[in-house]
Amino acid sequence: MSEIAVLPVRVQLFARYAELLGASQVTVRISAGGTVADVVDGVRALPGGASLPERMLVAHGVDQVRYDHRVQADDEFALLPPMSGG
Amino acid sequence: MSEIAVLPVRVQLFARYAELLGASQVTVRISAGGTVADVVDGVRALPGGASLPERMLVAHGVDQVRYDHRVQADDEFALLPPMSGG
Amino acid sequence: MAHLTSYPIQLDALIHAVLSPSRGGVATFLGMVRDQHAGRSVVELGYEAYGPMAEAECARIVAEAETRWPVRVAVQHRVGTLVIGDTAVAIAAAGAHRDEAFEACRYVIEELKRRVPIWKRERYSDGSEAWVDPTAPGGTVPAMTRAPE
Amino acid sequence: MAHLTSYPIQLDALIHAVLSPSRGGVATFLGMVRDQHAGRSVVELGYEAYGPMAEAECARIVAEAETRWPVRVAVQHRVGTLVIGDTAVAIAAAGAHRDEAFEACRYVIEELKRRVPIWKRERYSDGSEAWVDPTAPGGTVPAMTRAPE
Numbered sequence: 191m192s193e194i195a196v197l198p199v200r201v202q203l204f205a206r207y208a209e210l211l212g213a214s215q216v217t218v219r220i221s222a223g224g225t226v227a228d229v230v231d232g233v234r235a236l237p238g239g240a241s242l243p244e245r246m247l248v249a250h251g252v253d254q255v256r257y258d259h260r261v262q263a264d265d266e267f268a269l270l271p272p273m274s275g276g
Numbered sequence: 277m278s279e280i281a282v283l284p285v286r287v288q289l290f291a292r293y294a295e296l297l298g299a300s301q302v303t304v305r306i307s308a309g310g311t312v313a314d315v316v317d318g319v320r321a322l323p324g325g326a327s328l329p330e331r332m333l334v335a336h337g338v339d340q341v342r343y344d345h346r347v348q349a350d351d352e353f354a355l356l357p358p359m360s361g362g
Numbered sequence: 363m364a365h366l367t368s369y370p371i372q373l374d375a376l377i378h379a380v381l382s383p384s385r386g387g388v389a390t391f392l393g394m395v396r397d398q399h400a401g402r403s404v405v406e407l408g409y410e411a412y413g414p415m416a417e418a419e420c421a422r423i424v425a426e427a428e429t430r431w432p433v434r435v436a437v438q439h440r441v442g443t444l445v446i447g448d449t450a451v452a453i454a455a456a457g458a459h460r461d462e463a464f465e466a467c468r469y470v471i472e473e474l475k476r477r478v479p480i481w482k483r484e485r486y487s488d489g490s491e492a493w494v495d496p497t498a499p500g501g502t503v504p505a506m507t508r509a510p511e
Numbered sequence: 512m513a514h515l516t517s518y519p520i521q522l523d524a525l526i527h528a529v530l531s532p533s534r535g536g537v538a539t540f541l542g543m544v545r546d547q548h549a550g551r552s553v554v555e556l557g558y559e560a561y562g563p564m565a566e567a568e569c570a571r572i573v574a575e576a577e578t579r580w581p582v583r584v585a586v587q588h589r590v591g592t593l594v595i596g597d598t599a600v601a602i603a604a605a606g607a608h609r610d611e612a613f614e615a616c617r618y619v620i621e622e623l624k625r626r627v628p629i630w631k632r633e634r635y636s637d638g639s640e641a642w643v644d645p646t647a648p649g650g651t652v653p654a655m656t657r658a659p660e
Contacts, residue, residue, distance in 0.1 A: 205410050205481035206493040209506055249479070252418035268412055268479075274494035275409065275416075275439055275480025276393050276451050276471060291559050291630035292642040295655055335628070338567035354561055354628075360643035361558065361565075361588055361629025362542050362600050362620060373522070377541070383595045386545035389538070389616075391609065392526070396535035446532045460540065460620060467538075468613055 195222040199229050199261060202268040207246075211238045220261060226250070227257040229267055246270065281308040285315050285347060288354040293332075297324045306347060312336070313343040315353055332356065365420035366411055368442045371449040380434040380456035387460035389467040393451040395444045399494070400501045403487040409441045409450065412479040423473045427455065430469070431462035437470055439480055514569035515560055517591045520598040529583040529605035536609035538616040542600040544593045548643070549650045552636040558590045558599065561628040572622045576604065579618070580611035586619055588629055 196219050208214045211233070218232030226248050233239050247270040248255050255267070282305050294300045297319070304318030312334050319325050333356040334341050341353070363379060377388060395407050416439070424435045439451045451474065455466040482494040483505055492502035512528060526537060544556050565588070573584045588600045600623065604615040631643040632654055641651035 202412065204412055204479065205483070206495070206503060206505065209493075249412065249415055252415040268415070270412065270479050271481055271493065272495050272497045273476065273479060274482040274496060275411070275478050276475035288561065290561055290628065291632070292644070292652060292654065295642075335561065335564055338564040354564070356561065356628050357630055357642070358644050358646045359625065359628055360631040360645060361560070361627050362624035373526075377522075381543065381596065383546035386543050388541040388543060390541070391613070392537040392539070393609070394530070394535050394537060396607065397532035447530065458545065460542070464540070464613070464617055471609060 196220070197222055197224070197261060197263060199232070200266050201229060201233055202266070203233075204268065205271045207242060207269050207271050210241045211236060224261055225257060226255055226259045226261065226267065229261060230257065230269070233269065242269070247272075282306070283308055283310070283347060283349060285318070286352050287315060287319055288352070289319075290354065291357045293328060293355050293357050296327045297322060310347055311343060312341055312345045312347065312353065315347060316343065316355070319355065328355070333358075363436060363438065365417050365437055365439060366413060366441050367438050368440070371438050371440055371452045373449070373452050373454070376436040376438060376452055376454040377456075379436040380454050382434070382456070385434065385456040385458055385463075387458065387463040388454060388456045389460065389463035390455070391451075391453045391467050391471050392449050393471070395446050395448045395450055397446045399484055402484075404446070404484050405487050406485040407444045407448075407450070408483040408485075409439070409444065410481045410483070411439070411441050415479050419478045420474065423470055423477065426473070427466040427469050431455075431457060431466045433457040433462050433466040435466055435470055437474065439474070439478065441480070512585060512587065514566050514586055514588060515562060515590050516587055517589070520587050520589055520601045522598070522601050522603070525585040525587060525601055525603040526605075528585040529603050531583070531605070534583065534605040534607055534612075536607065536612040537603060537605045538609065538612040539604070540600075540602045540616050540620050541598050542620070544595050544597045544599055546595045548633055551633075553595070553633050554636050555634040556593045556597075556599070557632040557634075558588070558593065559630050559632070560588070560590050564628050568627045569623065572619055572626065575622070576615040576618050580604075580606060580615045582606040582611050582615040584615055584619055586623065588623070588627065590629070 220228040249268040306314040335354040427435045435455045437453045455463045457463045485491045491505040495503045576584045584604045586602045604612045606612045634640045640654040
């Protein structure tokens with residue numbers, strides 16, 4: 191049985207992004223060794239994902255994270271629309 | 277009976293000024309045609325008045341007034357220590 | 363005190379959380395739901411948050427303010443459905459003097475609006491809805507209208 | 512609402528006096544009695560005012576703020592004897608947006624302290640008393656201690 195070098199990555203969606211994807215959480219599969227940019231591409235490839243903006247804020251846990259962050263097993267991400275609290 | 281060209285002028289005192297004079301209101305007599313400066317001099321001539329500062333804020337009714345304001349009959353004044361509200 | 367709440371915000375509770383006998387200046391800010399936005403008549407708002415991150419980010423902002431100025435700060439943001447006049451956000455900052463209280467209070471609301479993952483959806487008098495988005499032209503992006511409940 | 516009061520100040524009442532559905536930003540300031548001043552331990556304060564002029568001057572300051580910014584402003588100052596933690600002064604300023612609310616609130620407290628004829632007398636833990644005087648070296652001038660009542 192060969193090892194499959196693919197990570198399932200859970201991504202939370204909020205507000206308008208959740209509305210566009212019709213889901214508040216999705217799971218995308220990226221190659222082991224991939225980065226946040228690959229996660230974002232994975233979400234954008236889902237139905238409705240093409241309407242997401244080119245650049246989005248991404249959180250890793252409770253912290254913002256850069257697109258070049260290398261994804262580890264069990265990492266959880268969130269795509270954040272522009273904040274509009276207050 | 278000759279006319280006496282003297283105006284009695286009522287002056288309110290507050291806070292430390294009232295404490296120095298031992299009164300919250302005094303009446304001084306100034307010559308008709310006199311100014312606020314004469315009123316202040318009159319107060320300063322009263323017992324305890326020598327301890328008042330050289331220059332003081334003076335109110336005419338509910339407005340600050342200048343020392344060269346000419347006093348009219350029935351004018352009422354107040355000597356205001358430096359404000360310390362808030 | 364949690365920074366996010368589904369219940370009406372009590373400003374008094376925030377003020378009491380920051381008071382002490384040595385603090386003589388308390389500055390507060392209340393953000394209330396307005397009846398209009400960008401020229402449209404608003405009837406209702408919904409606030410949605412990424413809860414764990416919003417809590418963490420509020421805590422970071424409070425810690426920054428308390429490091430930068432000699433103050434104690436409290437902040438709460440409401441989530442869920444709000445109507446006109448409801449308090450969406452409240453901040454209280456107390457210091458020995460008013461300068462630091464005002465500056466810290468102002469800092470917290472500016473950083474909160476910029477950094478805390480909370481999103482506002484407006485419903486207008488014509489029945490349409492939009493997401494508020496400070497980066498969008500006009501400040502909003504049309505939302506899919508929810509089916510009537 | 513009178514600007515001077517002998518009773519505890521209710522911030523909520525000031526806020527409600529300035530609210531409206533079109534005003535989304537409310538900035539408030541509370542000046543509380545501190546337990547120390549200029550390094551001395553304060554136990555009690557007395558505020559004395561030239562009432563008619565203090566009312567008139569507060570009204571002028573409110574009118575100035577409401578002319579300069581698109582806001583509604585309310586302000587109250589306590590007179591009489593206060594203890595640590597009592598609210599001496601409260602201000603609420605409401606506008607459509609927070610900028611004008613903060614600026615108007617700040618304006619009112621600065622002008623009030625400078626122009627409204629109110630005087631503060633402090634009693635310290637050693638029994639001595641002083642008049643607060645921002646123009647005096649050290650910020651106070653010794654007062655004649657009142658005879659015990």
